[in-house]
Amino acid sequence: MPANKKYLSTPFQRFLKITAGFVGGYIVMLSFHVLVTHIFEKKDVVATACLTGxxxxxxLLLLAFxxxxxxxxxxxxxxxxxxxxxxYFFKM
Structure with a gap:
């Protein structure tokens, strides 16, 4: 049974959501960890950034969809x- 057309998005909106999820989510994740390095020590943030990132x-990828x-x-x-x-920008 096909999906109801009113719940489907256009191909361009789908492209925007995919790129926002992958690229935009990655940019937000990186900038969030830059913010956290100003609050905590860098060595602690780097150690936990692999998992939390x-x-x-x-x-963020899921929220974009x-x-x-x-x-x-x-x-x-x-x-x-x-x-x-x-x-980060005001520190310089």
């Missing part, structure tokens, strides 16, 4: 990445 990226609009999730991810990166 993968988990955070997987959650749950969103209705690909542009909106890209905007949210870029805004989060900018907010998380502010301490």
């Amino acid at each position: 993968y988990l955070l990226w997987a959650i 749950l969103a209705r609009n690909g542009w909106k999730i890209w905007g949210i991810y870029l805004l989060l990445a900018a907010i998380f990166s502010l301490p």
